Amino acid sequence: xxxxxxxxxxxxxxxxxxxxxxxxxxxxxxxxxxxxxxxxxxxxxxxxxxxxxxxxxxxxxxxxxxxxxxxxxxxxxxxxxxxxxxxxxxxxxxxxxxxxxxxxxxxxxxxxxxxxxxxxxxxxxxxxxxxxxxxxxxxxxxxxxxxxxxxxxxxxxxxxxxxxxxxxxxxxxxxxxxxxxxxxxxxxxxxxxxxxxxxxxxxxxxxxxxxxxxxxxxxxxxxxxxxxxxxxxxxxxxxxxxxxxxxxxxxxxxxxxxxxxxxxxxxxxxxxxxxxxxxxxxxxxxxxxxxxxxxxxxxxxxxxxxxxxxxxxxxxxxxxxxxxxxxxxxxxxxxxxxxxxxxxxxxxxxxxxxxxxxxxxxxxxxxxxxxxxxxxxxxxxxxxxxxxxxxxxxxxxxxxxxxxxxxxxxxxxxxxxxxxxxxxxxxxxxxxxxxxxxxxxxxxxxxxxxxxxxxxxxxxxxxxxxxxxxxxxxxxxxxxxxxxxxxxxxxxxxxxxxxxxxxxxxxxxxxxxxxxxxxxxxxxxxxxxxxxxxxxxxxxxxxxxxxxxxxxxxxxxxxxxxxxxxxxxxxxxxxxxxxxxxxxxxxxxxxxxxxxxxxxxxxxxxxxxxxxxxxxxxxxxxxxxxxxxxxxxxxxxxxxxxxxxxxxxxxxxxxxxxxxxxxxxxxxxxxxxxxxxxxxxxxxxxxxxxxxxxxxxxxxxxxxxxxxxxxxxxxxxxxxxxxxxxxxxxxxxxxxxxxxxxxxxxxxxxxxxxxxxxxxxxxxxxxxxxxxxxxxxxxxxxxxxxxxxxxxxxxxxxxxxxxxxxxxxxxxxxxxxxxxxxxxxxxxxxxxxxxxxxxxxxxxxxxxxxxxxxxxxxxxxxxxxxxxxxxxxxxxxxxxxxxxxxxxxxxxxxxxx
Numbered sequence: 001x002x003x004x005x006x007x008x009x010x011x012x013x014x015x016x017x018x019x020x021x022x023x024x025x026x027x028x029x030x031x032x033x034x035x036x037x038x039x040x041x042x043x044x045x046x047x048x049x050x051x052x053x054x055x056x057x058x059x060x061x062x063x064x065x066x067x068x069x070x071x072x073x074x075x076x077x078x079x080x081x082x083x084x085x086x087x088x089x090x091x092x093x094x095x096x097x098x099x100x101x102x103x104x105x106x107x108x109x110x111x112x113x114x115x116x117x118x119x120x121x122x123x124x125x126x127x128x129x130x131x132x133x134x135x136x137x138x139x140x141x142x143x144x145x146x147x148x149x150x151x152x153x154x155x156x157x158x159x160x161x162x163x164x165x166x167x168x169x170x171x172x173x174x175x176x177x178x179x180x181x182x183x184x185x186x187x188x189x190x191x192x193x194x195x196x197x198x199x200x201x202x203x204x205x206x207x208x209x210x211x212x213x214x215x216x217x218x219x220x221x222x223x224x225x226x227x228x229x230x231x232x233x234x235x236x237x238x239x240x241x242x243x244x245x246x247x248x249x250x251x252x253x254x255x256x257x258x259x260x261x262x263x264x265x266x267x268x269x270x271x272x273x274x275x276x277x278x279x280x281x282x283x284x285x286x287x288x289x290x291x292x293x294x295x296x297x298x299x300x301x302x303x304x305x306x307x308x309x310x311x312x313x314x315x316x317x318x319x320x321x322x323x324x325x326x327x328x329x330x331x332x333x334x335x336x337x338x339x340x341x342x343x344x345x346x347x348x349x350x351x352x353x354x355x356x357x358x359x360x361x362x363x364x365x366x367x368x369x370x371x372x373x374x375x376x377x378x379x380x381x382x383x384x385x386x387x388x389x390x391x392x393x394x395x396x397x398x399x400x401x402x403x404x405x406x407x408x409x410x411x412x413x414x415x416x417x418x419x420x421x422x423x424x425x426x427x428x429x430x431x432x433x434x435x436x437x438x439x440x441x442x443x444x445x446x447x448x449x450x451x452x453x454x455x456x457x458x459x460x461x462x463x464x465x466x467x468x469x470x471x472x473x474x475x476x477x478x479x480x481x482x483x484x485x486x487x488x489x490x491x492x493x494x495x496x497x498x499x500x501x502x503x504x505x506x507x508x509x510x511x512x513x514x515x516x517x518x519x520x521x522x523x524x525x526x527x528x529x530x531x532x533x534x535x536x537x538x539x540x541x542x543x544x545x546x547x548x549x550x551x552x553x554x555x556x557x558x559x560x561x562x563x564x565x566x567x568x569x570x571x572x573x574x575x576x577x578x579x580x581x582x583x584x585x586x587x588x589x590x591x592x593x594x595x596x597x598x599x600x601x602x603x604x605x606x607x608x609x610x611x612x613x614x615x616x617x618x619x620x621x622x623x624x625x626x627x628x629x630x631x632x633x634x635x636x637x638x639x640x641x642x643x644x645x646x647x648x649x650x651x652x653x654x655x656x657x658x659x660x661x662x663x664x665x666x667x668x669x670x671x672x673x674x675x676x677x678x679x680x681x682x683x684x685x686x687x688x689x690x691x692x693x694x695x696x697x698x699x700x701x702x703x704x705x706x707x708x709x710x711x712x713x714x715x716x717x718x719x720x721x722x723x724x725x726x727x728x729x730x731x732x733x734x735x736x737x738x739x740x741x742x743x744x745x746x747x748x749x750x751x752x753x754x755x756x757x758x759x760x761x762x763x764x765x766x767x768x769x770x771x772x773x774x775x776x777x778x779x780x781x782x783x784x785x786x787x788x789x790x791x792x793x794x795x796x797x798x799x800x801x802x803x804x805x806x807x808x809x810x811x812x813x814x815x816x817x818x819x820x821x822x823x824x825x826x827x828x829x830x831x832x833x834x835x836x837x838x839x840x841x842x843x844x845x846x847x848x849x850x851x852x853x854x855x856x857x858x859x860x861x862x863x864x865x866x867x868x869x870x871x872x873x874x875x876x877x878x879x880x881x882x883x884x885x886x887x888x889x890x891x892x893x894x895x896x897x
Contacts (some may be wrong), residue, residue: 021094049211083114090107120147157175209240226732252419257336261357266360268316328348413482461517464798514528556576558577580636584620596660601660680790684725724784758778760781770838775840785850854872
């Protein structure tokens with residue numbers, strides 16, 4: 001087997017990045033382009049897996065590495081471990097996906113008591129040689145031997161203090177002092193580890209390679225992969241490369257350059273340079289670097305830029321950077337070193353960028369003629385568009401660097417970042433908000449009665465529930481920041497206090513205390529943090545237009561109110577894919593009326609309250625139809641379990657009993673009989689339409705009367721009535737008769753005809769299996785993947801927060817992602833595939849969509865494109881994400897063909 005590839009070798013296959021990693025691939029390609037790259041070789045990612053399994057490098061890998069090292073020696077005219085002309089090497093990690101700073105690097109490998117003298121003689125710079133030796137001892141001692149880095153740092157500070165200035169730059173330490181310091185570091189390693197730093201350069205090489213491969217498993221790398229969704233099994237490659245030195249005096253240095261500004265996307269060179277320094281000095285921040293360009297410098301500091309101090313070097317660097325961006329056809333993040341006036345490129349990779357920069361860069365590349373719109377939008381991360389649409393905090397890593405860490409974590413249920421005062425009661429939230437106070441509503445869970453508080457609050461936090469809980473769904477509909485399922489919260493409503501248990505003890509917070517919540521990553525912070533406003537990017541509309549032109553699937557919105565419908569249209573919705581009629585009952589007065597309907601003793605009493613609800617429903621539908629003029633509106637008839645409408649407190653029971661004109665005991669007894677052990681699988685959805693037909697008939701009539709009124713007002717109305725929780729084709733058959741009958745009654749005698757459709761939401765595995773029979777009575781089918789995921793896994797999404805983390809990669813790793821946030825393609829997806837195939841076998845023209853929360857997830861949208869769904873529907877704030885993701889999915893499907 002071939003495990004080692006020199007930079008000059010032909011790439012091993014088309015799948016080069018998976019084999020050589022990002023760093024190795026870049027070095028191979030740049031070398032073959034003629035870019036000035038120090039010679040070296042890459043040990044493949046396959047060795048990473050072998051090493052994890054077997055615990056050692058095989059003789060075959062070692063032999064291939066030594067053969068490649070001999071080629072580097074010949075190229076450089078130096079020998080590894082030779083005291084007369086020592087070759088020094090760097091050993092670096094390089095995964096297939098960029099993980100900047102997450103794994104380990106060891107520089108200056110090959111220095112010992114003998115070779116350091118040879119380096120001093122060759123460079124004629126003794127201070128430089130022993131500084132290089134000092135760096136190797138520290139890196140090797142920390143990474144390979146395991147001595148805490150802070151011990152080395154403390155020793156260095158102590159040395160500077162002895163020299164008279166604890167704050168002196170490293171470059172000011174005299175050669176003799178640096179030499180003595182190296183000896184002290186060697187003693188420190190022996191004292192702390194009972195291990196000696198290896199004098200044998202070969203031992204250094206194998207120790208460094210082994211440790212760099214092992215750094216794939218270090219905590220920060222594991223954490224980063226979880227954050228970024230990078231597979232844990234792929235492993236890293238290891239690159240071994242001849243050293244070039246940026247710390248050889250004033251004509252040397254190291255830096256990082258971007259071919260365009262990664263923060264805002266502006267064209268032009270962007271980056272920093274540190275004179276007389278090695279690369280880690282720039283990254284570590286131990287000295288303040290200077291900008292590359294004079295224009296990027298602070299006023300009055302232009303002469304310190306690389307452009308001013310080394311104009312020839314700057315010109316050469318610009319030339320190489322332009323060549324790299326042209327070759328890779330993307331913005332590049334480049335590490336470089338200048339050794340005595342010579343430019344060397346050490347690494348190039350696609351630059352990570354903000355969403356604001358990504359949008360600007362995409363439009364600029366098209367304007368410059370180097371990219372087509374198809375290519376440009378493929379470069380924009382759809383998920384990152386949330387940065388443009390919502391207020392946000394600095395990254396969690398950036399906050400940690402400031403000593404700011406979250407006091408609790410939950411699920412990122414609705415994006416955004418807000419600061420406010422804690423309140424635990426919805427009425428108080430409304431009252432305080434009305435007084436001008438920003439509040440965060442904290443509840444164990446939310447219910448319809450909390451809608452006024454949720455609307456008034458800046459943000460919402462719940463101790464229970466998941467990504468599709470009541471709090472999460474309503475918050476997204478309201479455009480509110482929400483963190484759900486914070487299981488560490490213990491809320492005491494009577495004491496108006498919340499406590500959070502952790503390894504460090506118990507934190508208690510009172511009503512009125514200030515917190516900041518981040519709905520983008522589920523973090524809760526103490527105090528008021530700086531919240532960055534949503535970015536305004538002029539090029540955003542252009543990117544969205546390209547996406548709309550290129551995608552096949554239509555993108556609809558989940559919207560339940562007239563205001564939500566208006567918002568959805570502003571975000572580019574092509575209709576409403578899910579109007580949840582139960583959400584129209586969230587106000588206190590409406591909830592009471594629905595409770596009266598549910599708990600009424602007979603049809604006469606029930607009809608009285610349905611008559612009260614009817615005009616309210618009709619008026620809401622009318623405004624929604626007006627807002628969505630000419631676009632389809634899919635209205636799901638009531639889908640909440642009747643159990644959810646039962647009164648929960650004595651005061652609520654008293655109100656309902658009074659409205660019904662019955663004794664409280666009688667109503668309480670009736671409510672107790674209706675109580676369900678498992679309401680998710682109980683009396684809900686189409687089952688209510690069968691057993692309590694008056695309720696569905698009221699909703700159906702309200703829809704058609706509203707449609708007729710809107711049509712008479714000059715609006716084009718396209719209602720689609722959706723029946724939920726269907727498992728039997730006969731359920732749809734029976735209720736379709738009611739729908740058609742009422743439609744004919746309402747339109748009788750009118751010149752206006754309503755073009756309506758009747759369909760169902762498939763949320764149960766049985767419905768998937770009999771989709772060919774259901775399709776005989778349905779004009780459309782929409783997959784409700786929230787409930788389909790629950791019923792397929794047999795897991796309640798509202799209760800899963802208590803145990804699901806143990807299944808995810810921060811627990812036992814049984815699941816790579818939360819199936820409620822990203823569609824489970826293997827299980828739920830297969831049911832959807834089967835249902836699509838069977839439904840279209842009966843009715844080839846049937847319209848098929850998806851309206852679960854997965855409709856706003858790019859990877860789930862990719863699946864929807866593959867299986868040929870006609871549309872997806874998501875919450876309004878996710879619409880731009882879904883529009884772009886659908887275009888990218890369409891382009892990938894074209895490429896696959």
